[in-house]
Amino acid sequence: MTTRAAAGWLPLSPGERAVAIEVLVHGPLSRSEIARRLNLSAGSLTRLTKPLIASGLLIEAAESGEEGESAEVRQGRPSQPLDIVAESRSFIGFKITEDMVYGVVTTLRSDVVARRDRPLPTHTPAEVADLLAEMTEELTRSFPAPAGIGIGVGGRVEKRSVVAESAFLGWTDVPLAELVASRTGLPVVVENDVAALVEAETWFGAGxxxxxxxxxxxxxxxxxxxxxxxxxxxxxxxxxxxxxxxxxxxxxxxxxxxxxxxxxxxxxxxxxxxxxxxxxxxxxxxxxxxxxxxxxxxxxxxxxxxxxxxxxxxxxxxxxxxxxxxxxxxxxxxxxxxxxxxxxxxxxxxxxxxxxxxxxxxxxxSDFHDWARGAAVLAIQVLVLGAGERR
CATH class of the missing domain: 3.30.420.40 (ATPase, nucleotide binding domain)
Known part of the structure; x- marks a missing residue:
């Protein structure tokens, strides 16, 4: 069984990535504010933002200037703040517990737009991957072409792909990312569930x-x-x-x-x-x-x-x-x-x-959908923006 292919996304350069993350987490931001935060010249910022706007990742948001003022009458560089197009990509996040799988679909800003939960009748890795693929198919009927999948698991994860050890699932060295990617045709990132939750709260929550x-x-x-x-x-x-x-x-x-x-x-x-x-x-x-x-x-x-x-x-x-x-x-x-x-x-x-x-x-x-959202944020960080790789 296969699902729709992931939406394409050109790899970002380190500079483009820095701009995209700054706007994603803190935007909308004016160009001058982005340049100040990242210590960039106006020319460098223009060079970095052009491909991001052309790809549809960034957009010039509505102005918040003085009443009656418009971009047409202003002089010089465009003044509209830049913002992320949150709905331009969707992401799937899963949280696996001992007896359930909790799934969500999020926007690029991690807003949950859909949920899907299923009982987990077995811990056999291939059958768990089958279930995740079925849930992905169900979720993509309403939100087609997701950019990727994030999976949170209680246990130790290596290289954001292999569940090295999970006591409650009885797993050792399970290549979960590979198993799910081969069934869905989507890029997959796997992480310890607490680590994923921390990343989500750092970018979009209390931190x-x-x-x-x-x-x-x-x-x-x-x-x-x-x-x-x-x-x-x-x-x-x-x-x-x-x-x-x-x-x-x-x-x-x-x-x-x-x-x-x-x-x-x-x-x-x-x-x-x-x-x-x-x-x-x-x-x-x-x-x-x-x-x-x-x-x-x-x-x-x-x-x-x-x-x-x-x-x-x-x-x-x-x-x-x-x-x-x-x-x-x-x-x-x-x-x-x-x-x-x-x-x-x-x-x-x-x-x-x-x-x-x-x-x-x-x-x-936090319910288990919050943990699933954390896994989706990992997908946003790693699969799309190339950020947050474990050092």
Whole structure:
């Protein structure tokens, strides 16, 4: 089974790429502002923008000058700000979980315009690739000729193409990009799901325009991403389960695997459910535990307060050592802050210097479509703009 071919895109030179990214992330921008940001002369900027406008990637946006003023009466170089044609290309992003695949279609500015979810009945790589190809075919019926596909996977990914290790899928050295590309005829990029989410938030979300930024995710696991100088810091530890060795309280609870006091044992949804189940004999959903704690149930409240202290400790440690301008707390588990926010705040203050700057902590309840959008942003960065390659 094949899909429509990807829309063509001429390779960009480093200078063209820099201009395109600046306008994509921060636009619309005037030519003078682009030249100032990139330290370019007016002539160099004109040379770089001409092919971008001719290809349909950039457009001269409507003017925002004084009322009654028009480009025809102005002298010199055109004055209209430049902007990206967001709808000129579409991108597909997938997030693979243990039992589901979540898919989205986005514009060039990562606006989600369509969603498609399917159960994942098997972890056999070829069959997973078949399912992704079927979903791609379904999505392209309404949004033809996508420029590429991004796939986010929990685990370690090499060369943005091979899933080197994914415990929840039981995969080792699976060439997922090749498998999906051969079935769809589209270029494919694969990345660790947390890394993809960090890239999306850096370009289009909470970290936009920030020099130092951190994403901390809590849900089925713990994820961490650091941005310095406006770029994500890649590491060989990406996708290796950092939370298992992040000891928050050495006297804390055990996980079913026997770990004591780690971020995994205190903060993840499965561990919180396990603790409540061990104490009550009830198998409660995470949302039920949050509701019971909010209603004053002492056992649920105790478990969540311990989790909140662990979260506050983590946030304070990150703030102390990475000194970010903002920390984004994301994932399916951030409802913890709604119930035990004061405990989180108190713990942060306890572990910070009294004269330290307040921690700018932003919370975002992320569903799996946000993770899929992150994968689509990777496709935008790598496949189209040639940016963000892992060094």
């Amino acid at each position: 936009r325009g920030l020099d130092r930024f951190v994403v901390l995710t809590i849900g089925a696991g713990i994820g961490y991403g650091l941005v310095l100088g406006g770029s994500r810091v890649a590491s060989v530890e990406d996708g290796r389960g950092v939370g298992r060795r992040w000891i928050v309280n050495p006297y804390g609870p055990l996980t079913p695997e026997g770990e004591r006091g780690s971020a995994i044992s205190l903060l993840t949804i499965p561990s919180i459910r396990y603790q409540v189940s061990a104490a009550t004999g009830e198998d409660l959903a995470y949302e039920e535990i949050l509701a019971r704690a909010a209603a004053g149930d002492p056992l649920s409240a105790r478990v969540l307060d311990e989790a909140a202290r662990a979260l506050g400790t983590l946030v304070a440690q990150i703030a102390n050592f990475a000194m970010p301008q903002k920390i984004l707390l994301a994932g399916e588990g951030v409802g913890l802050v709604d119930v035990a926010g004061p405990v989180v705040e108190e713990t942060i203050l306890t572990h910070r210097h009294p004269q330290a700057d307040p921690v700018d902590l932003e919370t975002k309840v």
